[in-house]
Amino acid sequence: MNFSFISRSAALAVFLLVLQAAVCAAAENLLRNPGAEDGLSQPGAWLPFAAAPAGVHLSWEETVVNSGRRSLGIEVLGPGFGLWQQTVPVAQGQVYLLTGHVAFQGIAEPDSCHLQIVFRDAAGVAISTADFPGHSGTRWFALDFPAKLKVRAPAGAAVADVNCILRSTGRAWFDDLFFGAAPAGRITGTVTSAGLPLPGARVFILSDPWGRRLEAVTGLDGSYVIDNVPSAFPRYILQAEAPGHRSQVKGKVHVAEGVSAAVDFNLLTGKNPADDLRVKFGSIGLVRIAPSPTVPNGAAPPTDASGYPAEVFPYLAPDACITSDHPAVKDRAEKILASLDPQLRRDTYSIAWAVYAWVAQHIEHDGVFFHLPTGGMRQPYKDVTSGIWQTIGDEGWGVGKNIYDWAYRPHELLQIGSGICIEHAWLITALLRALNIPARALLGSLEFWAQDSAMNGVWIGISPTAGRVGYREKGLLSDGFEVVVPTHFSVLSRPMLRADWNAQNAGLWRETHPWEEDYEGSEAGRRQAAADLAAFASSGEAPLPKKIADSGTPPEKICKIYYSDVRINLYNMTEQRFLDVRFPLVTDTGKHWATGDHAYWTNHPGSVVTTWIEEIANHPVAESERWFHILFDLSPILH
CATH class of the missing domain: 3.10.620 (C8orf32 fold)
Structure with missing residues (x-):
């Protein structure tokens, strides 16, 4: 199939003529012909990359589609890459989302097929590029991405190239694409103190979503409005602060398209705690190396x-x-x-x-x-x-x-x-x-x-x-599926986690992702692990173990240190004096067992009241779960 080409500068000129009239309404698809259905000799509005080498074929596909009659196809047989592109007007500072259905076949690693956004200024100069996560291998059409990844157009952006790219040998197809302004809503509410309106309080969304501060200041009646908040997961976090008052945070705020989410605050007089509470924990376990279990032949669930x-x-x-x-x-x-x-x-x-x-x-x-x-x-x-x-x-x-x-x-x-x-x-x-x-x-x-x-x-x-x-x-x-899983599990119906604490009010927290370090399963390996755990208890830093020598045969068992690290903000800890933080110990089975070595580190050791091990049995479950508890007296930190 033959394609006609127009220059990038000519295409930009056409789009810039309508830029001032473009209104990026929520849920409006800025892409024309997003399903590649319309056109004469080529899909209308979509341009193939003019400099594609001989081994790259761009097609208006009629045999592989997600919906309708056609899709955008790319095949790469040798060096080079293929690209379908459409350029649309954008507004600087606006948050956009891009989704599309992507299928691929026989794509070699490490390169991939993926969606891409290139923001350009009015002269056509590229300002920034957002490469969406890519694919290799083979898969039928699926939506990239159900989570709807969003990108804020940078300052100076006038247009955006929406690109469908294949950077490796193989084939890829793109269909039913969407690029447009992210749906948005607003957050409203009041800030009070001792039951009275609190003017001049600052309310803001934590961490600056998509790179921009979204905030408001309360008026004389204590009310505030934060406009143009992109709809996203129902997990926005708001913080309210005012001089002479303790800051307060509220989470799980859901902003839906065209809707006002109401979030009110009542600030207490006083000052914020000067520090967070950070607690790290490590425990040693031995793990017997064995193949992952598989489902027995003929396994069937009983009738009840x-x-x-x-x-x-x-x-x-x-x-x-x-x-x-x-x-x-x-x-x-x-x-x-x-x-x-x-x-x-x-x-x-x-x-x-x-x-x-x-x-x-x-x-x-x-x-x-x-x-x-x-x-x-x-x-x-x-x-x-x-x-x-x-x-x-x-x-x-x-x-x-x-x-x-x-x-x-x-x-x-x-x-x-x-x-x-x-x-x-x-x-x-x-x-x-x-x-x-x-x-x-x-x-x-x-x-x-x-x-x-x-x-x-x-x-x-x-x-x-x-x-x-x-x-x-x-x-x-x-x-x-049918893989090795961690060596901690609950004997109760509820799930097991790597850290838990008994806060009475919802507050800010974050983890460092729990991690493990491997040692030899010999007595020497266990001694090294114990020494490293002692160093960790002193400094809060986990030493890297010596690399296990590869003997050519898999070891029968290895020794592991399991680390956890949690940071707990104390703004919302008001009247709660004691905080119980706990971490699970290895569950003893025939495949893994605890050695009895464990240690913790905290940035507030003077606040530790006591520690103990809790054992939970749940007959007739054969095993038991154990938790290491650290009880903190928060009063020196809070006041």
């Missing part, structure tokens, strides 16, 4: 709970975190089951796989940007409502009485469609329990129970994040 051994009964029950009895969870579970062939609806493997695969295909992990070349949180999206940003970002904060209080419940995650590893694990656990399969949520993964006709069973590991990331990036579903 009585067909299971009593020791797994707690893992069938709903609770405050695993809402397996919620109508939305039960409905989704039944739909997943109904999607199976009738002969597979009594097969444990098929049911568990279907639940895992559905979540991997439909629920986004809102840390997709971790895999960008820039790495970590250093990317242009800066969604301050993202769970990853809030929990482990260097600038982010979560708001809750603890992590259990902060996290989405399974029925909430089904509605929102994007969350972090622990929320994915809770959702899969709830769906399995709703289908009469015992499941227990761990630190961000889970296990389900599979048994044969003689009630001989085994716990099978699932990593939801590996499943979602593998599917989104490469079209692979198997990465997170």
Whole structure:
């Protein structure tokens, strides 16, 4: 198929003529012909990259589509890259979102196909580029991204190139694209003190969403309005502050398109605590190296709970975190089951796989940007409502009485469609329990129970994040199924986390992502681990272990130090004097066990009142869970 080309400068001139008249209304798609349906010899409004080499073919595809009759296709047979492009007018400072359905086949790593935004000034000079996370391998059409990554147009931006790119050998298709101003709402409310309006108080959204401060100052009646707040996850965090008063934060603020969210504050007189409370914990465990368990042949769930051994009964029950009895969870579970062939609806493997695969295909992990070349949180999206940003970002904060209080419940995650590893694990656990399969949520993964006709069973590991990331990036579903899981689990129905505390009021907190360090499983390796743990208790810094020499044969066991690190802001700690912070110890089983070595570090050692180990048994569950508690007296820090 032959294409005609026009120059970039000519295209920019056309778009700049209408720039002043362009109004980026919420939900208005600025792209023309977003599904590539219209055109004569080429898709209308879309331009192929004029300098593509001979081995790159750009097509107006009629055989591979997400909807309608056509899509944008790219095939790369050798060196070079292919690109479909459309340029649209933008307004500087406006937040935009880009989504589209992408399919790909046989794409070689490390390059990929992906969506891209290039912001340019009125002269056509590129100001900034936002590369969306890419793909390799093979996958049918899926939406990039259900979480709707957003980007703020930089100062001086006049137009944006919306690019569909393939940078490697293989084929890619793009269909049903959207680029437009992010839907927005507002936040309103009043700030009072001792029941009276507090004028001159500053109210702002924490961490500057998408790189801009959104704030307001209260008037004489104590009221405020923050306009043009992009709709996002229901996790905005607001802070109110005023001279002579203690600051207050409120989280889980949901801003919907065209709606005013009401958030009121009542500030107490006084001053803010001068410091946060930071607590780090480490414990040593031994792990026996063994293949990941697999589902026994012929495993099938019994007709009711009585067909299971009593020791797994707690893992069938709903609770405050695993809402397996919620109508939305039960409905989704039944739909997943109904999607199976009738002969597979009594097969444990098929049911568990279907639940895992559905979540991997439909629920986004809102840390997709971790895999960008820039790495970590250093990317242009800066969604301050993202769970990853809030929990482990260097600038982010979560708001809750603890992590259990902060996290989405399974029925909430089904509605929102994007969350972090622990929320994915809770959702899969709830769906399995709703289908009469015992499941227990761990630190961000889970296990389900599979048994044969003689009630001989085994716990099978699932990593939801590996499943979602593998599917989104490469079209692979198997990465997170039948895998090794962490060595901590609860003997109760509720899930296990790496840190917990008993705050009476919801406040700011963040984690450093829990991590592990490996040592040799010998006595010498354990002694080195114990010495490093002692150094950690003194300095708060975790020493790097000596590298384990590769002997050519896998070790029978290894020694691990499990680290956790949590920072708790104390603004909302008003009348609470004591704070109990706890961390789980390794659960003893035949595959892993605690050595008894553990230590903690805190930036406020003088506030530690006492420590103790709590053991929780839940007969007839064979194991018990243990928590290391640190009780703090907050009065020296708060006053």
